[in-house]
Amino acid sequence: MTRAQADVNLDAIAHNAMRLRSAAPDSRLMAVVKADGYGHGMVPVARAARAGGADYLGVALPEEAVEVRESGDNGPLLCWLYPPSADLSGLVERRVELSVNGPEALHQVIAAARTADRPARIHLKIDTGLGRSGSPMDTWAELVASALGTQAAGAVEIVGIWSHLASSDEPESPVTDRQVGVFEEALAVAESQGLVPELRHLANSGGTLRHPQTHFDMVRCGISVYGLTPGPAIGTSAGLGLIPAMTLTSEVALVKRVPAAHGVSYGHRYRTRRSTQLALIPVGYADGLPRSGSNRLPMMINGERFTVAGTVAMDQVVVDIGDAPVRAGDKVHLFGPGSHGEPTADDWAAACATINYEIVTRLGPRTPRRHLGGA
Secondary structure, eight states, X not given: OOSEEEEEEHHHHHHHHHHHHHHSTTSXXXXXXXXXXXXXXXXXXXXXXXXXXXXXXEEXXXXXXXXXXXXXXXXXXXXXXXXXXXXXHHHHHTTOEEEEOSHHHHHHHHHHHHXXXXXXXXXXXXXXXXXXXXXXXXXXXXXXXXXXXXXXXTSEEEEEEEOOOXXXXXXXXXXXXXXXXXXXXXXXHHHHTTOOOSEEEOOOHHHHHHOGGGOTTEEEESGGGGTOOSOTTTOOTTTTTOOOOEEEEEEOOEEEEEOTTOEESGGGOEEOSSSEEEEEESOOGGGTOOGGGTTTOEEEETTEEEEBOSOOOSSOEEEEEETOOOOTTOEEEEEOOSTTSOOOHHHHHHHTTSOHHHHHHTOOTTSOEEEESXX
């Protein structure tokens, strides 16, 4: 094996897509594959999600959309984040659908459609309360009217109206229902002007799994496609019927015995309590391990769990293994599905006071991805 490796179970991706379809059976499913498929490898994940029944793919950036298209995927694909300076004509030519969140974006898309000499397929975005992109309600009617006028002129085709949830990972939060109300108000404004889009979409993973009132015509799932829960309050992966797709492994590079009170790693934030063995694992924050996991990150060697001893360095970490029979070359499970007792991405997130999204997306290019399974 290599110094470190992330195995990605594509059959798990396909399974998760099917599970999410069953959670919203009357809606289409968009699998969000941005950020290199949440660190799992965008193109293989996209294919596996399609195999599991994903109707749409979603990406953030234009270059991600181009990569998906150049992989041979010609199915429905939405791109929603681009700077005002971006030339979008190449996306329009490739039949990539584009989010429009205000008049400036609409003008940008119109220019791209003219260059490409074909209508741009667009989704109008309303800000229902997240406070990021999207038209405010007080300018929404104007945006809808402008888009309808542009559609009548043949420059765009309005495919959808959408928004994004802020607190769907908190089942008891009143924010979700308030956002549904604003979204329905925005749909009514559009309908009053004669716009009834093919797709209305609001739900993310949390909405899909716990808030059926958010489903509408399509649900957009990101973290759950990869088998990870959108939040502890939603449930565990196993409880939600999801299979975590990534397993991160390394190997022991060195085992040595040191005396009691021996300092370990930068700053000696850990000192041995007795004569013990230290195991060196050749992965660090340059590979994506959170430095905030110093003295906290769990990992498993030969079926036994240990915790990182001392500071996470750029290329390596140390584990105090006591008298355990560990040798150089032994396999280290950093995290995985948890089915064999190994730590999970959720365990790492809890140890670092962060979210599982960050754990999997921060893995660096020094860690190769190996894609397994028939999907």
